[in-house]
Amino acid sequence: MRSNLETPRSPLALKLAAGCSLLFLHVPLCIIILYAFTTEEAAFTFPPPGLTTQWFSQLANRGDFWESLWLSIAVATTATLVAMILGTLLSLALYRSNFFGRDAISLLVILPIALPGIVTGIALRSAISLTGAQFTFWTIVIGHATFCIVTVYNNVIARLRRTAHSQVEASMDLGASTWQTFRYIILPNIATALLAGGMLAFALSFDEVIVTTFTAGQQRTLPIWIFDQLTRPRDRPVTNVAAVFVIAVTFIPILLSYRLTASTRE
Amino acid sequence: MAANQSRSVAVSLRQVCRYFGDVRAVDRVDLDIYDGEFFSLLGPSGSGKTTCLRLIAGFEQSTSGSILLHGQEVAGVPPYDRDVNTVFQDYALFPHMSVGENVAYGLMIRKVPKDERNRRVREMLDLVRLSGMENRRPTQLSGGQRQRVALARALVNQPRVLLLDEPLGALDLKLRQQMQVELKAIQQQVGITFIFVTHDQEEALTMSDRLAVFNHGRIEQIGTPAEVYERPTTEFVAGFVGTSNLLKGDTATRLMGSAQTVAIRPEKIRIYAPGEIIDTGMVQANGTIKEIIYLGMHNKYLVSLDNGDELTVVQQNLDALSAVNSIGRGHAVQLAWARASAHPLNPAGGSK
CATH class of the missing domain: 2.40.50.140 (Nucleic acid-binding proteins)
Incomplete structure (x- = not known):
């Protein structure tokens, strides 16, 4: 084995393996993008007989699509804002203090993202039903915020731990109140981490299906709209176009958040 | 050179204790520091000198005893309401602000008008010989320059007492010796009380009007450098300040x-x-x-x-x-x- 590892063929094999993994991950995405332009309506053949942009205009005329898209954007934006506020407060509370049970609390904060969505979903549905509340836009936001808080919290607390606490003391020493210190010293220090966490949260919320099915009433977010489309084979290319939208809307924030925290990972 | 008894007291500690659990970081400390004095808190690491400074700054609260700043009891007064400023060991410059913004920070918080703010920042940077560096970032400065920015940022607020927590510790020997002379000259120029924490006995002897030697959270001796050197009162002082x-x-x-x-x-x-x-x-x-x-x-x-x-x-x-x-x-x-x-x-x- 050892001698095999030392031969120059091994790195090549590793490269091939890595390449295959990448293909495995991304070929389906490429197929979706490709067949958003196909001229066929239902049965797909490879290569597509022709390319067209007619599905884009067809999708543009679907009122239910626009409704779902806006709902998704509204939910993701609201959940992200809630998560940014709560996640920042949580990380501020936990990064400096050292009390009994701190690690347990920190685990509890991270748990929603590790927990299967179906468990979060059913737990939220039971809890909301118990209060007798209707399933509305706000119940979806609450459901999404549970896991959005995690990404914000993780990003912000990592940045806070790397920020010298003496800066906070220096600010107080120079006459700044707690709020002024937060506004002028802490916030600028954590800004990019907060934004990055928020963008990841947005991307997570935007394509969430499982928790949404449990916490939504009659509302259909975009992923659920796409899911429903599967039962209508003749709409397949239109659905692909919608999927391309989802890819674009989630990919851009993830890319930006990666750039924003690039300096953190050096 | 010797403490003038007629001068008013700037900082006064009476039986001050600060315990961390079982550790007596500061143990029954009595201390009077006069207005305009260059006073050093000297001791090995863990002797309680830095905790003492942080008690005066308000970053720590004393377990018992009383601390008076110009006659006012400051127990429970937060750092931002105390008329003292601190130069931190790691300088604690704000990395997202320029040198000018760093120095202007205290004035900005106090809502000093912009014209006056700019004038005072310029004066301060002149004093610490950093004229024209307003727009640099702290990361673009050398260790000695950062140290001067930290000094200017604290002094620009014209505090009555300046606290310095081993400010020269991170500098190399030549620069440290140069800064010792400069710091002393600046102190004489501005006439503010300096309380200077150091573990370097030579530094304390060179710079101070008076000094207190700390050991195990207690003060072993207070006096002028000559008094402490020539007439040490305890074995610890005799061995820590010079050799005996x-x-x-x-x-x-x-x-x-x-x-x-x-x-x-x-x-x-x-x-x-x-x-x-x-x-x-x-x-x-x-x-x-x-x-x-x-x-x-x-x-x-x-x-x-x-x-x-x-x-x-x-x-x-x-x-x-x-x-x-x-x-x-x-x-x-x-x-x-x-x-x-x-x-x-x-x-x-x-x-x-």
Whole structure:
């Protein structure tokens, strides 16, 4: 084995393996993008007989699509804002203090993202039903915020731990109140981490299906709209176009958040 | 040089304690620091000097005792309501602000008008010799320059007391010596009370009007540099500030006529050849040179007394040839010192 590892063929094999993994991950995405332009309506053949942009205009005329898209954007934006506020407060509370049970609390904060969505979903549905509340836009936001808080919290607390606490003391020493210190010293220090966490949260919320099915009433977010489309084979290319939208809307924030925290990972 | 009793007291600590669990970081400290003084808190790491400074700044709250700033009790007063400013050990500059914005921070918080703010920032940067650096970022500065920015940022608010927490610790020796002189000059120029924390006894002696020597959370001695150096009151001070020979028990009785421990500085002892006639007013002892260490400006001799005790003697190299050649290792010598040079120590020896 050892001698095999030392031969120059091994790195090549590793490269091939890595390449295959990448293909495995991304070929389906490429197929979706490709067949958003196909001229066929239902049965797909490879290569597509022709390319067209007619599905884009067809999708543009679907009122239910626009409704779902806006709902998704509204939910993701609201959940992200809630998560940014709560996640920042949580990380501020936990990064400096050292009390009994701190690690347990920190685990509890991270748990929603590790927990299967179906468990979060059913737990939220039971809890909301118990209060007798209707399933509305706000119940979806609450459901999404549970896991959005995690990404914000993780990003912000990592940045806070790397920020010298003496800066906070220096600010107080120079006459700044707690709020002024937060506004002028802490916030600028954590800004990019907060934004990055928020963008990841947005991307997570935007394509969430499982928790949404449990916490939504009659509302259909975009992923659920796409899911429903599967039962209508003749709409397949239109659905692909919608999927391309989802890819674009989630990919851009993830890319930006990666750039924003690039300096953190050096 | 000596503390002027008629001057008003800037900072006063009365029986101040700060415990962290079982650890007595600061233990029953009494201290008066006068207006306009350059006062050093000197001690090894963990001796409570930095905690003492943080108590004055308001970053720590005392367990018991009272702290007065210009006569006002400050227990429970947050740092931003105290008329003191701090220069931090790591400088604590704000990395997202320019040098100018860093220095202007305190003025901005106090809503000083922009024109005045800019003028005072410029004046301060002139004072610390960083003119024209307003737009640099802290990361673009050298360690010495950052140190000056931290100083300017604290001084621009014209506090009545400036606290400095080992501000020169991160600088290399040459720069540190240069900054010592500069810091002292700035202090005399602005006339503000400086409270300076350091573990470097030479630094404390060089810069201070008075200093307090800390050990195990307690103050061992307070005095001018000369008082502390020439007349240490405890064994700890005698050993921590400069070096001292301690004469104890039988040796002390035989040489000094009393069993009380005395401290004598190595440079106060003279070396004579055997048989050389010594002034009868001097305390005399016979010994053998055990080791000679050449230190350039002076020589250090380790001399074994007849009873086995060892004394360190330092002699200036006035004449290179005679100093090296006249006495060598293994030679018998006579030692002598003025009775007044041997200083009796408190039997208690401070708290342990």
